[in-house]
Amino acid sequence: xxxxxxxxVIIWALRLSTYFIVMVVGYLLFxxxxxxxxxxxxxxxxxxxxxxxxxxxxxxxxxxxxxxVLGSMIFALPLGMASAIxxxxxxxxxxFNRYVRLAIITLAGVPSVVFGLFGLGLFVLFFGFxxxxxxxxxxxxxxxxxxIIVSSEEALQAVPKGLREGSLAxxxxxxxxxxxxxxxxxxxxxxxxxxxxxxxxxxxxAPILLTVAAFFLPRxxxxxxxxxxxxxxxxxxxxxxxxDAQKVLPMQYGTALVLIVIVVFFNLTAIxxxxxxxxxxxx
Amino acid sequence: xxxxxxxxxxxxxVDFFYGSNQALFDIQMKIPENSVTALIxxxxxxxxxxxxxxxxxxDIIPGTHHTGRILFEDDDIYSANTDVVKLRQQVGMVFQKxxxxxxxxxxxxxxxxxxxxxxxxxxxxxxxxxxxxxxxLWDEVKDRLHESAMGLSGGQQQRLCIARALAVEPQVLxxxxxxxxxxxxxxxxxxxxxxxxxxxxTIMIVTHNMQQAARVSDYTAFFYEGNLIExxxxxxxxxxxxxxxxxxxxxGRFG
Amino acid sequence: xxxWRDKLIYIILVGSAxxxxxxxxxxxxxxxxxxxxxxxxxxxxxxxxxxxIPVSFKKExxxxxxxxxGTLLVTALATLLMIPFGVLGAIYVAELASDSERQILKPFIEILAGVPSVVIGFFGLxxxxPIIKHLFGLNTGLTALTGAILLAFMAIPxxxxxxxxxIQSVPRAFREASLAxxxxxxxxxxxxxxxxxxxxxxxxxxxxxGRVIGETMAVLMVTGNAAKITxxxxxxxxxxxxxxxxxMGEVAFGSHxxxxxxxxxxxLLIMTFLLNLMAQRVLxxxxxx
Numbered sequence: 001x002x003x004x005x006x007x008x009v010i011i012w013a014l015r016l017s018t019y020f021i022v023m024v025v026g027y028l029l030f031x032x033x034x035x036x037x038x039x040x041x042x043x044x045x046x047x048x049x050x051x052x053x054x055x056x057x058x059x060x061x062x063x064x065x066x067x068x069v070l071g072s073m074i075f076a077l078p079l080g081m082a083s084a085i086x087x088x089x090x091x092x093x094x095x096f097n098r099y100v101r102l103a104i105i106t107l108a109g110v111p112s113v114v115f116g117l118f119g120l121g122l123f124v125l126f127f128g129f130x131x132x133x134x135x136x137x138x139x140x141x142x143x144x145x146x147x148i149i150v151s152s153e154e155a156l157q158a159v160p161k162g163l164r165e166g167s168l169a170x171x172x173x174x175x176x177x178x179x180x181x182x183x184x185x186x187x188x189x190x191x192x193x194x195x196x197x198x199x200x201x202x203x204x205x206a207p208i209l210l211t212v213a214a215f216f217l218p219r220x221x222x223x224x225x226x227x228x229x230x231x232x233x234x235x236x237x238x239x240x241x242x243x244d245a246q247k248v249l250p251m252q253y254g255t256a257l258v259l260i261v262i263v264v265f266f267n268l269t270a271i272x273x274x275x276x277x278x279x280x281x282x283x
Numbered sequence: 284x285x286x287x288x289x290x291x292x293x294x295x296x297v298d299f300f301y302g303s304n305q306a307l308f309d310i311q312m313k314i315p316e317n318s319v320t321a322l323i324x325x326x327x328x329x330x331x332x333x334x335x336x337x338x339x340x341x342d343i344i345p346g347t348h349h350t351g352r353i354l355f356e357d358d359d360i361y362s363a364n365t366d367v368v369k370l371r372q373q374v375g376m377v378f379q380k381x382x383x384x385x386x387x388x389x390x391x392x393x394x395x396x397x398x399x400x401x402x403x404x405x406x407x408x409x410x411x412x413x414x415x416x417x418x419x420l421w422d423e424v425k426d427r428l429h430e431s432a433m434g435l436s437g438g439q440q441q442r443l444c445i446a447r448a449l450a451v452e453p454q455v456l457x458x459x460x461x462x463x464x465x466x467x468x469x470x471x472x473x474x475x476x477x478x479x480x481x482x483x484x485t486i487m488i489v490t491h492n493m494q495q496a497a498r499v500s501d502y503t504a505f506f507y508e509g510n511l512i513e514x515x516x517x518x519x520x521x522x523x524x525x526x527x528x529x530x531x532x533x534x535g536r537f538g
Numbered sequence: 539x540x541x542w543r544d545k546l547i548y549i550i551l552v553g554s555a556x557x558x559x560x561x562x563x564x565x566x567x568x569x570x571x572x573x574x575x576x577x578x579x580x581x582x583x584x585x586x587x588x589x590x591i592p593v594s595f596k597k598e599x600x601x602x603x604x605x606x607x608g609t610l611l612v613t614a615l616a617t618l619l620m621i622p623f624g625v626l627g628a629i630y631v632a633e634l635a636s637d638s639e640r641q642i643l644k645p646f647i648e649i650l651a652g653v654p655s656v657v658i659g660f661f662g663l664x665x666x667x668p669i670i671k672h673l674f675g676l677n678t679g680l681t682a683l684t685g686a687i688l689l690a691f692m693a694i695p696x697x698x699x700x701x702x703x704x705i706q707s708v709p710r711a712f713r714e715a716s717l718a719x720x721x722x723x724x725x726x727x728x729x730x731x732x733x734x735x736x737x738x739x740x741x742x743x744x745x746x747x748g749r750v751i752g753e754t755m756a757v758l759m760v761t762g763n764a765a766k767i768t769x770x771x772x773x774x775x776x777x778x779x780x781x782x783x784x785x786m787g788e789v790a791f792g793s794h795x796x797x798x799x800x801x802x803x804x805x806l807l808i809m810t811f812l813l814n815l816m817a818q819r820v821l822x823x824x825x826x827x
Contacts, residue, residue: 007722007724011724014626014627015630017630018627018635018643021623021694021698022647024691025646025650028653028661031665078554082550082554082555083555085551087555099559100555100559106562106815107558109745109752110752110811111751111752111779112752112753113752113754113779113783114565115565117569117786117799117800118565118568118569121568146558149558173541174544175543175544175547175548196652199652200652203652203653204655209786233656235660236656236660236759239663239664240663240758252660252664260653260654260657263653263654263657264653266652267648267649268645
């Protein structure tokens, strides 16, 4: 039997609308790579910016982004993994557990600019950290916390129940069981989740806008109480705030390319690792 | 059940609930020492739930609770001052689906002694040999102790899990359908092993397979819809049951 | 020996898990703290004007209505655009694509989910807005529609993946029963599978809408930032998020303007919170997760 024409048309419509998305993503990456590559050079990456970013390099922005990513990881990683372990291994379906889950869902939905306001109110003003790496890292950390918790929990849940029961039945305590017989098998997946968090932390602009990012600061930070430039904010500034935005277009593309390489690198690593572990671990 | 043998385990008026669903109703039972007691009954009759009470494995299932007492040599194992970890050292368990850890055979056996603080390598080696011999697995694996346990056959994996349980020197072994996923030959192996283990251990075994219960057990208890219908010596339960339901079940009229 | 260590670890774990609750509470507390005194000075009713003129020689006006309509317009347009692409894409990926096709499609969608919003905004600024300008013969390409297209694009991964999960969790038996009755693949998809997955798809759209409402940088860069009440997609608008991001850097801490910006944050928070809550309810009710 032949498929009738009508179904063929519908299937093609579905296929085209899907491939349209892929094409736009492809074009976006292509456009930024092609127009950004000519700008990329040794001095673009490793020089300080000059003339409010119209010339020179973007080193402070790269360094700033790296500091912010590392800073947010230091807070979010242990906190997120510990929360996931609690939720997955210890929590019974009590009221507390429900509240924690509701809080995580809520956090995941809070707009990034609201995180910025929160960071401004709590870290910058109330704790008096000022606009600084510390304030920005903490703000980003709480923004990516749900990502880390949810994917870590998924990794923990993928470890078969039998391993836990087997260990507990031998007289191991809960923590011995988790530490020796669950975590070793879940850690790769947990780290994958945190890599996704890194990608998000590196690319976000709104939360750092109010808590750390400097408009133009052509030097490297000295302490965690310094302001820093950051790649996403730098791109925003060059694209919208610069008096001669057209002239600095190559700088914009170059910055966009560096940012996207960093973010896509982390995301792709996470995706590849995850697929690898999903294939490898078969119980 | 029987008066002239020492009682190792007992349950007194045990009710058990999953949330608001009652799974066990007023279970009264005594388990004699150094014997094999089989728990039989159709799926969902509560026999596995009951078994898991004796090492408090149900503790880790959210939303469950119970009333009544479970006694281990006259101590209530659910009392506030019971150390669950110590209890589980004395009451070992073998699961329906064999669950070797994805470690070497050696590390599987030493897992228990290790977490209980034994680090002496020579002692550990002795324990490995003794436990594997006890589970009739030594000859098959003695040359590849440091290979992954995941490479063993299903029957070998299950015997490894038995060996692993023996390594912490328990007094009681709980077996939850230990042979249900195995081929007939491996099943025979396990049954033979159970016969040997009864000399030193008190064994409770949940099984679907009535022939198996008849072959390996000294005492049998028949569960139906959360109630303990009848208990007694295995020969009596199978040859001369007092209850109509038991007779229907053991003669294969339902199940 | 182990018991005190186990207890300590348990306390650490519970403490960590509690942080999420603490942060949510602190977000509400600190947004409220900064915004609070606006209620009597100059007065809560001052927020309901139809004009937003926060900096003025004469009287400053903090009417957030134009910002709300700006958010509403952009969100509505973006939702109209993301539904067909997200849902049809999910149907295609889940039901029609071959395995090898899927392995190409999924990474692209995941990469799209990871592209920073400022990069999407930049792309919109230099590539999309000139196209919009010429296509519709406008004075500027910085319009509500431009923002909506970008937002739809950013929300598509969310809508697509959550819908795909919903479609894939439709029991196999439904599919097989329908096919066994002689229905063809498309009939099975549109009469059996999609209706069964509909709650999950609706939740996916709600999550996408939540994302759109909260998105900041892309709209800030391409919607033209004119605070006026309009329903014309070709007008410039200013959204709630963009207002906070654009103006917070320049206000005096504690001023009325500053407090008004925090009020915008509170309204945003409440809107996204309710949307998420509803989406989760729907998902849980139909046990899609």
